[in-house]
Amino acid sequence: xxxxxxxxxxxxxxxxxxxxxxxxxxxxxxxxxxxxxxxxxxxxxxxxxxxxxxxxxxxxxxxxxxxxxxxxxxxxxxxxxxxxxxxxxxxxxxxxxxxxxxxxxxxxxxxxxxxxxxxxxxxxxxxxxxxxxxxxxxxxxxxxxxxxxxxxxxxxxxxxxxxxxxxxxxxxxxxxxxxxxxxxxxxxxxxxxxxxxxxxxxxxxxxxxxxxxxxxxxxxxxxxxxxxxxxxxxxxxxxxxxxxxxxxxxxxxxxxxxxxxxxxxxxxxxxxxxxxxxxxxxxxxxxxxxxxxxxxxxxxxxxxxxxxxxxxxxxxxxxxxxxxxxxxxxxxxxxxxxxxxxxxxxxxxxxxxxxxxxxxxxxxx
Numbered sequence: 001x002x003x004x005x006x007x008x009x010x011x012x013x014x015x016x017x018x019x020x021x022x023x024x025x026x027x028x029x030x031x032x033x034x035x036x037x038x039x040x041x042x043x044x045x046x047x048x049x050x051x052x053x054x055x056x057x058x059x060x061x062x063x064x065x066x067x068x069x070x071x072x073x074x075x076x077x078x079x080x081x082x083x084x085x086x087x088x089x090x091x092x093x094x095x096x097x098x099x100x101x102x103x104x105x106x107x108x109x110x111x112x113x114x115x116x117x118x119x120x121x122x123x124x125x126x127x128x129x130x131x132x133x134x135x136x137x138x139x140x141x142x143x144x145x146x147x148x149x150x151x152x153x154x155x156x157x158x159x160x161x162x163x164x165x166x167x168x169x170x171x172x173x174x175x176x177x178x179x180x181x182x183x184x185x186x187x188x189x190x191x192x193x194x195x196x197x198x199x200x201x202x203x204x205x206x207x208x209x210x211x212x213x214x215x216x217x218x219x220x221x222x223x224x225x226x227x228x229x230x231x232x233x234x235x236x237x238x239x240x241x242x243x244x245x246x247x248x249x250x251x252x253x254x255x256x257x258x259x260x261x262x263x264x265x266x267x268x269x270x271x272x273x274x275x276x277x278x279x280x281x282x283x284x285x286x287x288x289x290x291x292x293x294x295x296x297x298x299x300x301x302x303x304x305x306x307x308x309x310x311x312x313x314x315x316x317x318x319x320x321x322x323x324x325x326x327x328x329x330x331x332x333x334x335x336x337x338x339x340x341x342x343x344x345x346x347x348x349x350x351x352x353x354x355x356x357x358x359x360x361x362x363x364x365x
Contacts, residue, residue: 034059034169037186042194043203046246048117054132054182056189059169064187066165067180069363072155074101074145081138081184082363084110087356090289091191096300100143107266109300111285112293114355117189119252124282124298126254127272131185136177149177156180191361193288194247197349202247208349215346218339224315224328232334236312236343240325241284249350250286254278255323258316259297266299279321291351305344309335 034057041047050056067073071080084098085091093110100106108124116122122134138144139152156162156175163173170179200206208216219242221235241257242249254269260280263270269278282298296302302311313335315328322329335343355361 034171037061037190039190040192042192042199042247044247045194046118048189050117050189051130051132054185056186057169059165060183060186061190063165063169064183064185065361066161066364067156067184068187069365070156071365072159073139073147073152075147075151076101077155079145080363081135084144085113087361088292090114090292090356091361092293094294096295098144100141101146102142104143106143108298109295111283112289113188113191114193114286114288115248116191118246118248119250119286121252121254121283125269125272126283131188132181135184135188136181153177153180191355193352193355195354196288196352198244199247199352201349202244209345211342211345212349213346214339215342215344216349218335218343219346222327223312223333223335224331234334236309236333236335236339237325237327238312238343241323242287248286249288250284252286253284254281255284255325256280256282256319256321257284257312258318258322258326258329259299259301259311261317261319263319268298277321280319281321281323287347288350289352289355291348292356305347306340309340309343313340 037056037058037060039048039050039056054060067081069080069082071077071083073080079101084093086093089112091113096109097105097107098110111124116131120129122128122131123137128134128137136149139147139149153175162175166175166179167173169183197206197208197212201208218234218236219238221237221239222233223235223237224233225231226233241251241253241255243251256268256279263279267279269281270276272278290296290305294303294305296305296308302308312328313333315330315332316322316326318330
């Protein structure tokens with residue numbers, strides 16, 4: 001009997017020692033995260049919002065780089081994401097419209113890939129809210145890589161290089177669309193441009209030339225007519241949508257910048273929301289590396305920075321949805337040739353050659 005009492009006593013002691021009243025249960029074993037990637041946030045940049053379910057890891061970024069340049073993600077094995085986002089062109093396409101594997105062209109210009117970890121409203125019409133959502137679409141788009149994800153994943157499974165890479169990045173060799181998207185999104189978040197003349201000027205290690213300084217002042221000054229004086233403000237009015245706050249040079253919001261008065265050809269955001277008030281509204285891109293990323297606008301209609309400035313200098317096309325920030329709409333900015341030269345000189349200070357030549361972003365195949 002005494003031995004039975006001791007057994008009961010020991011059971012009670014063990015039970016209460018492991019599971020005290022109101023104490024939470026032990027957490028599940030940690031999920032596989034790989035080796036933490038040490039992302040360096042540049043001076044004056046805000047923190048980057050990394051999704052909790054997709055932490056940056058060395059292995060994930062390495063896998064994402066391979067997938068970004070993987071031509072076998074396309075149906076015929078001829079195109080990768082990098083085919084339309086060329087490093088020497090600021091990771092954009094020098095053609096007005098990119099050509100897919102079938103020879104068909106789209107109707108929008110390929111956006112530059114830079115500092116995407118701080119961006120949102122991906123695609124020109126803002127239809128994707130995260131990088132993880134954005135990266136999956138080009139694979140199946142019939143005018144881009146024209147594949148199915150089932151076929152794309154099977155191509156990766158058949159390649160002996162990829163199962164070990166997925167194992168290293170996620171803890172098992174299983175190859176899925178979700179994992180591929182997370183890896184590519186991780187790689188894109190590391191593509192940071194922050195070594196232009198503008199960055200160095202903000203950091204105090206470079207001094208603008210007089211022409212660059214004049215251009216920067218024009219960039220930050222109101223444009224159009226001052227309603228209080230009836231005289232021109234004298235500025236280029238760029239800062240409302242491309243201000244230097246957070247060092248992004250773009251607010252990534254959806255604006256109608258007066259390109260057209262009617263929008264049957266491309267309704268922009270309205271094609272996503274179905275709301276006529278969104279007609280003609282497109283994502284504002286960053287101006288970083290703008291010298292390298294011609295042609296310009298969502299449809300690549302302008303070949304030069306001079307043409308872009310000319311558009312804003314005329315005031316643009318007035319419509320029912322034109323953005324309130326287009327204060328000079330229908331009237332103009334009153335910039336002269338010297339102002340244009342100065343503004344272009346400033347815009348060229350946003351060029352970052354170390355970014356486009358960074359071997360960490362190059363094709364690893």
